Amino acid sequence: MIPSISLSNINLIYSNKYILKNINIDIKKGDCVSILGHNGAGKTTLFKIVNGLIEPTDGTVRIFGNNLNNEIKKRIGYIPQINTFEKNIPITVKQVIEIGITARKGLFKKLSKQDNLLVESIAAKLDINKLLNVPIGKLSGGEIQKVSIARVLAQQADIFLLDEPLSNLDVKSQKNIIEIIENIHFEKKATILIVLHNFEQKPKCCNKEIVLEKGEIVNYKL
Numbered sequence: 001m002i003p004s005i006s007l008s009n010i011n012l013i014y015s016n017k018y019i020l021k022n023i024n025i026d027i028k029k030g031d032c033v034s035i036l037g038h039n040g041a042g043k044t045t046l047f048k049i050v051n052g053l054i055e056p057t058d059g060t061v062r063i064f065g066n067n068l069n070n071e072i073k074k075r076i077g078y079i080p081q082i083n084t085f086e087k088n089i090p091i092t093v094k095q096v097i098e099i100g101i102t103a104r105k106g107l108f109k110k111l112s113k114q115d116n117l118l119v120e121s122i123a124a125k126l127d128i129n130k131l132l133n134v135p136i137g138k139l140s141g142g143e144i145q146k147v148s149i150a151r152v153l154a155q156q157a158d159i160f161l162l163d164e165p166l167s168n169l170d171v172k173s174q175k176n177i178i179e180i181i182e183n184i185h186f187e188k189k190a191t192i193l194i195v196l197h198n199f200e201q202k203p204k205c206c207n208k209e210i211v212l213e214k215g216e217i218v219n220y221k222l
Contacts, residue, residue: 002065004029004159004191005050010059012045012215019045020215023059029158032185032192032205037212043195044081046212047161050193051078063159074104077152081163081195085144087137093147094119094132100154122153126180142173149180160184162194166201178203 003026010023020042027033035043048054049061052068063072077100085091097119101111123129126146131139136147145165152160162181166174178201185192185205196202202209211219 003027004064006062008060010056013057018215029191030189031208033208033210034202034206035193035195035210036199041212042215043212044163047163051076051161075158077155077157078161079148079165085137089137091136092133093136096136096147097150097154100151104155119154122150126150141169145177158190160190160192164195
């Protein structure tokens, strides 16, 4: 079976310093991989390389057996570590979720009735349907994370990259987000990579693990 994600001999050098060094990873379809490491270990940089936001100094990135291109990128849903919004930003929860559909269909494609039904269905599943017309800046941290996950679901992504989705959340919200991640994995059989600070927060669906230190893989279970 062709891996969902294949990184071969990846190096990233910036200002004569290795940010990532000799990264070799094959992740199969349906794997849920936890990525652990201290601040500055290279976890977010790794995600940006998988998502095509950063090009490595050398090495090969293949997604579903192909080199990264715009069509492949549509199949990758990325939730960045910093996901805050200005309180007065004039964009609603519904509009944020619709960004996922726009990412899949194209910037100037009009949303269909089916698209609107998809947004409503996803919002109901994540229990944010009552928030659809609320400005995104008015939401709590846990609610914003739900909206971010809803955006990726609306994108109908095959790969989910979740960069510290539990950071700055209270215990109840953390448990709620973990449960949502586990349900997504069970229902969609999606490939999920999740960056965590705390090993104990690892969702039960995670069957593989990577530990980064100073840009290198120091431990893994793949």
